[in-house]
Amino acid sequence: MSSIEARLDRLRGRMLPRRHDARTIAALTANPGCARRALMDAAGADKQQLAAHAGFPAPFGQSQFAITRGNAFEAQVKENGAAQLLTLLREVLGLDVTEAHYTDLNEVGGNEDSELRHVYTRQRLTAAAAGIGTMFDHPLLRLSVAGRYAYLEPDLIALRLRGTFHIVEIKSFAIVDGQADPAKVAAAAVQSAVYVLALRDLLGSEEAVHHETILVCPKDFSNQPVAAKVDVRRQLSVLRRQLNRIARIDELLAQYSDELTFDLDPDEDRRPRRSSADLANAIRAVGASYTPECLSTCELCYLCRDEAGGTSGALGKTVRADLGGIEFSRQVLDLARGAAPSPEQEEVAVVLVQAARLRREIMGEAGM
Numbered sequence: 001m002s003s004i005e006a007r008l009d010r011l012r013g014r015m016l017p018r019r020h021d022a023r024t025i026a027a028l029t030a031n032p033g034c035a036r037r038a039l040m041d042a043a044g045a046d047k048q049q050l051a052a053h054a055g056f057p058a059p060f061g062q063s064q065f066a067i068t069r070g071n072a073f074e075a076q077v078k079e080n081g082a083a084q085l086l087t088l089l090r091e092v093l094g095l096d097v098t099e100a101h102y103t104d105l106n107e108v109g110g111n112e113d114s115e116l117r118h119v120y121t122r123q124r125l126t127a128a129a130a131g132i133g134t135m136f137d138h139p140l141l142r143l144s145v146a147g148r149y150a151y152l153e154p155d156l157i158a159l160r161l162r163g164t165f166h167i168v169e170i171k172s173f174a175i176v177d178g179q180a181d182p183a184k185v186a187a188a189a190v191q192s193a194v195y196v197l198a199l200r201d202l203l204g205s206e207e208a209v210h211h212e213t214i215l216v217c218p219k220d221f222s223n224q225p226v227a228a229k230v231d232v233r234r235q236l237s238v239l240r241r242q243l244n245r246i247a248r249i250d251e252l253l254a255q256y257s258d259e260l261t262f263d264l265d266p267d268e269d270r271r272p273r274r275s276s277a278d279l280a281n282a283i284r285a286v287g288a289s290y291t292p293e294c295l296s297t298c299e300l301c302y303l304c305r306d307e308a309g310g311t312s313g314a315l316g317k318t319v320r321a322d323l324g325g326i327e328f329s330r331q332v333l334d335l336a337r338g339a340a341p342s343p344e345q346e347e348v349a350v351v352l353v354q355a356a357r358l359r360r361e362i363m364g365e366a367g368m
């Protein structure tokens with residue numbers, strides 16, 4: 001075991017390493033500048049459990065309703081050898097009628113071993129790259145994250161079209177009048193980019209997998225599927241950057257004490273004995289860069305929001321940039337009320353005083 005692995009194991013403590021999937025790998029791109037998240041993800045720490053034990057539990061993960069609806073829509077689109085999906089792809093992508101093979105790679109003779117299924121996926125997709133087969137459901141891909149292979153939930157279809165593979169993702173959020181919730185499309189695009197990267201890795205070729213992926217969703221308020229192309233080049237470059245950053249985790253580790261650990265000190269029944277305050281202090285020892293977006297992307301969000309309270313950073317990247325580096329909300333309010341600015345705050349102080357005056361006029365208030 002390398003010293004880096006030993007450090008990461010010590011950081012994680014006696015918890016089992018948390019396995020990544022496409023959703024968690026996609027989430028790595030949400031706040032690339034956050035050292036706290038990068039360290040915990042590299043160590044495979046269970047952030048949800050740590051947040052809860054530190055006193056800041058956050059409800060995370062898809063609702064049962066969303067999971068059930070998603071499964072039902074996916075089953076409908078794929079029933080009868082993905083007949084509905086093939087019809088749709090023929091229409092949208094001009095798929096030739098003769099190109100209609102559907103292969104389910106979900107299991108290998110009843111064996112669910114990840115490595116075996118991954119090898120089988122590689123055999124079938126490599127043969128497909130040579131011209132055999134069209135549509136492969138549930139290929140088991142993997143991606144190296146911090147030196148460990150993460151097997152990706154095979155929640156996708158690899159479609160070979162005119163010699164190139166496209167990732168097809170089926171999602172249950174609706175496309176209404178050609179428009180979908182931008183946040184959901186953005187999340188789906190990052191997940192598709194994870195699959196593109198993993199499939200390119202499997203086939204050993206960038207060109208073998210197209211950067212244009214296909215999103216299949218319910219149309220309007222019906223269960224009728226509709227397909228849209230999504231270009232994931234930007235997501236691919238963010239993802240590569242973040243995975244490289246995690247691979248260079250030694251530079252980040254060097255900034256923290258060897259003694260740092262998120263171990264919960266479990267007893268023989270795996271009940272944590274470490275105090276919440278002590279754990280929270282260990283978590284806070286690693287720098288974070290909270291933004292409001294953390295609330296939808298990271299299990300530690302409530303802890304980090306609490307810590308960032310009173311800072312301009314807690315108001316989001318745009319506000320922080322507009323405030324030109326003023327760190328605390330208190331300073332912002334003082335400047336808006338006319339407190340003397342430092343030379344570097346003069347410009348933003350003029351704007352804040354004007355904004356405060358406008359607010360008083362609109363609100364009819366005597367002061368802030």
Ligand code: SF4
Binds near residue numbers: 290299300301302
């Ligand atoms: S919630 Fe905290 S740890 Fe997670 S990304 Fe945001 S700042 Fe980093």
